[in-house]
Amino acid sequence: MDLPILDLSAANDLTRKPELLRQLRRALFDIGFLYIINHGILPSTIDQLTDLLPSLFALPDEDKANLSKLNSPHFLGYSGYAEETTLGKQDLREQFDFATELPVVYSGSGGPTNGHLANGSSNGQDFSQLYWRLRGPNQWPNLAGFKEAFTTYHNAVQELAYRFVHLIEEAFEIPIGTFDHFFGFHQPHDSPMEGNRPDNNDLPTFLPPQHRINHLRYPPSPPNPDTDRSQVQPQGVGPHKDSSGWLTFLLQAGNNPGLEVLSPNNREWIPAPPIPGTFVVNFGNAFEAATEGAVRATTHRVIAPGPGRGDRYSIPFFQGLPLDMTVEEGRANCGSGYGVIGMLGS
Ligand SMILES: O=C(O)CCC(=O)C(=O)O
């Protein structure tokens, strides 16, 4: 089984669009993983960021320590090689985690005053729940051009993500813009795209969410005479579903393979090698919950490069959701309001 490759240029061509939407429906319900090509992001936007990855990871240890995620209540920053684990086993990668640059809103102990954003504005919202601590600014590395390259990339993938959510709505045959309010767009005209949801008046309002963008380096594993079979395939990151976010847009930078996707019958690992000009798209746990399992948050893993290979770099963009949104609110939009996605998938 190969993963489908969807050509997003068909979205602008009325003769090709129906087939694109059919492919998208199949991909959503069958495997939950796909590639997109002709996605509209400029190669220069991608290259400016990926060209900086070797220098980012070559920063002195002291700089990395200063940027440690442990310094950040928002869990943004650096974590060192093999410091994180999946299923009790070390992930053989190091990473810098960044996110949409946003001010602190948390108003519990140590945060700004209840109901006031850190920039002084008040919207009457209660930000005392601990989960609001997750929202806040980045720790920026001292690396010329990085913040600018990151910000340009962030904005471009955010726009792609919202455009892609609209395509999913079309594939589900629910009104375009149904999910817009998850992303802080309260009226269709707030949306960067022309959403046409009929009636938004009764919907809860949310702050625009924070997207998280991890920058990952998987170094080649050293030659290992160990006969332990678990060492034969070094764990870059162990089998998991994406927990933070709605959709994931993964950029595999360079040509080092390693990503594998669990097949629908849970019996085999399907390789998802880098394909130039593409992103890999998959769905997070929240999407699975909101569609009551109709769209799967598919398990995947990364095998770290073997001895003698180069570093593998990748950049997953986890599309954020409002921290105060409940599963019921997610479901209400997928189900009773506009058509039952659970039934579409069955
Ligand atoms: O590095 C990759 O290709 C995938 C990483 C991943 O699945 C994750 O960080 O959630």
Ligand SMILES: [Fe+2]
């Ligand atoms: Fe993942």
